[in-house]
Amino acid sequence: MVINFAHRGSLTEAPENTLPAFEKALTYQPKGMELDVQLTKDDVLVICHDAKLTRFNKESTTFIKKLTWEEIQQIDVGSSFSKEYKGLHLTRLEDVLSITPADVLLNVEIKNIPVIYPGIEKKLLDCLEAYNRLDNVIISSFDHVALQNIYQLHPTLRLGMLFHYRLLDTWKYVKDSGLPVYSIHPNHVYVDQTFVQTCKHAGYGVFPYTVNDWKRYEELVSYGVDGVFSNRSEIFQNK
Ligand code: G3P
Ligand code: CA
Numbered sequence: 001m002v003i004n005f006a007h008r009g010s011l012t013e014a015p016e017n018t019l020p021a022f023e024k025a026l027t028y029q030p031k032g033m034e035l036d037v038q039l040t041k042d043d044v045l046v047i048c049h050d051a052k053l054t055r056f057n058k059e060s061t062t063f064i065k066k067l068t069w070e071e072i073q074q075i076d077v078g079s080s081f082s083k084e085y086k087g088l089h090l091t092r093l094e095d096v097l098s099i100t101p102a103d104v105l106l107n108v109e110i111k112n113i114p115v116i117y118p119g120i121e122k123k124l125l126d127c128l129e130a131y132n133r134l135d136n137v138i139i140s141s142f143d144h145v146a147l148q149n150i151y152q153l154h155p156t157l158r159l160g161m162l163f164h165y166r167l168l169d170t171w172k173y174v175k176d177s178g179l180p181v182y183s184i185h186p187n188h189v190y191v192d193q194t195f196v197q198t199c200k201h202a203g204y205g206v207f208p209y210t211v212n213d214w215k216r217y218e219e220l221v222s223y224g225v226d227g228v229f230s231n232r233s234e235i236f237q238n239k
Contacts, residue, residue, distance in 0.1 A: 005032035
């Protein structure tokens, strides 16, 4: 059985990583859902891929970490997607936790490094615990020190190690990290059968991102991946 993740919600139907995008994604009953977290000035975990909102709103050039939740709610992140979403603001992690069924595996990606958001790992764990999510979540990051910090705070949590680029031996790098990594999350472009088999032989799950082409998806499944991150509902609805 593969577990495919709705990547940033259903981002073709609503602004990515916002409440409507997650609500749309959930209508497809996905097995997994992915989102990215950042932290506001007043320590609210918000869902956003970038450290600033400029991509949604050209007038907004301040870093999220310098804005309060109150201020962030005044910033429109919907109009650039369509008129229908005019006035939409960022979503808090807790708002998604409260609508996501317990059996949907959430992948929470820590987007910016603890140097930018000191203490984000603890705040994230506290929030997940408050919503009873610790048993059905993968915490992932390209920042492997953040994963180590998560491990030290909660040694049994599922960790997903993200990789932009291929390494000589990814599985060996993961093993040498000493972290009890649950799954390896590579960019799909360099994933081949050997990559999948060596990672799986070493005991890791493999979830490539971001797979939007159906033929490529089937190819990856034939290699033995455990699932993919996808923007396409045909893929993330697992049918
Ligand atoms: O977690 C998979 C994927 O989301 C990682 O890349 O840039 O889309 O956050 P990105
Ligand atoms: Ca992500």
